[in-house]
Amino acid sequence: MSYSTSSFKNPVSVPTGTDQRGHNHVNSGEIHVIFGPMFAGKTTALLRRINSEAKMGRNVVMIKSNKDTRYAVDAVVTHDGTKLPCWSLPDLSSFKQRFGSDAYEKVDVIGIDEAQFFDDLYDFCYKATDIDGKTVVVAGLDGDYLRRKFGSVLDIIPLADTVTKLTARCEICGKRAIFTLRKTEEMQKELIGGAAMYMPVCRQHYVNGKSVVESAKKVIESHQVQELIPEKPLVT
Ligand SMILES: Nc1ncnc2c1ncn2[C@@H]1O[C@H](COP(=O)(O)OP(=O)(O)O)[C@@H](O)[C@H]1O
Numbered sequence: 001m002s003y004s005t006s007s008f009k010n011p012v013s014v015p016t017g018t019d020q021r022g023h024n025h026v027n028s029g030e031i032h033v034i035f036g037p038m039f040a041g042k043t044t045a046l047l048r049r050i051n052s053e054a055k056m057g058r059n060v061v062m063i064k065s066n067k068d069t070r071y072a073v074d075a076v077v078t079h080d081g082t083k084l085p086c087w088s089l090p091d092l093s094s095f096k097q098r099f100g101s102d103a104y105e106k107v108d109v110i111g112i113d114e115a116q117f118f119d120d121l122y123d124f125c126y127k128a129t130d131i132d133g134k135t136v137v138v139a140g141l142d143g144d145y146l147r148r149k150f151g152s153v154l155d156i157i158p159l160a161d162t163v164t165k166l167t168a169r170c171e172i173c174g175k176r177a178i179f180t181l182r183k184t185e186e187m188q189k190e191l192i193g194g195a196a197m198y199m200p201v202c203r204q205h206y207v208n209g210k211s212v213v214e215s216a217k218k219v220i221e222s223h224q225v226q227e228l229i230p231e232k233p234l235v236t
């Protein structure tokens with residue numbers, strides 16, 4: 001779903017050359033990356049940017065990963081309920097075809113939320129900007145709950161015009177939060193959830209919080225082992 005506030009036409013539609021990969025390209029677009037932990041206001045910043053672009057008369061469209069349907073299937077929604085209609089997709093490469101070539105031509109600004117879930121983020125961003133002249137605003141997690149790189153969000157930094165790392169408030173002490181702590185025991189990288197599963201924390205409480213979670217796990221594991229050991233030896 002795209003929404004537009006005017007019939008503004010994209011001024012960047014005249015091919016101006018061929019790049020090193022042999023693609024024809026138009027005047028270059030822009031990439032703006034917003035990342036940080038959960039609850040930092042990434043989606044809020046993305047929606048604000050897309051709304052202001054729309055108010056300036058540019059054709060905008062929003063995309064999010066179809067892995068995350070916590071608040072809505074066809075809308076990007078912030079943790080405090082602000083929303084905007086979007087395309088919910090499994091990957092970015094299918095966007096042009098689903099949206100339609102004519103509609104794609106007319107779009108000026110593409111917003112992408114939950115970017116960590118798109119494996120084809122780099123290729124999409126590079127083509128949309130260098131070749132098609134779009135402005136792409138990307139919001140996503142830079143790191144997972146283990147503070148490891150999440151998806152391709154960090155890979156597009158060399159392509160970006162601007163990069164903004166947002167911070168949240170540590171849920172334990174109220175200081176600046178730069179990490180996301182998982183409160184549950186699941187270990188897989190991708191685990192959709194909100195405040196019941198995750199909390200934003202500062203460095204100190206990430207380290208402490210992790211050790212609390214780890215000790216709790218050890219206690220649980222030792223209970224499970226003891227349950228497997230019979231109280232009295234079996235007499236044969
Ligand atoms: N621990 C929390 N639990 C639920 N909501 C929170 C929490 N911390 C902040 N928020 C709310 O979430 C808003 C940010 O939401 P959002 O833009 O969706 O963040 P992000 O996309 O970075 O996860 C904040 O302005 C605040 O109102």
Ligand SMILES: Cc1cn([C@H]2C[C@H](O)[C@@H](COP(=O)(O)O)O2)c(=O)[nH]c1=O
Binds near residue numbers: 143192
């Ligand atoms: C840290 C972490 C998060 N996720 C998931 C949890 C949420 O569904 C999204 C992040 O949403 P937000 O808009 O940034 O609040 O990502 C995950 O799958 N794995 C993780 O390690």
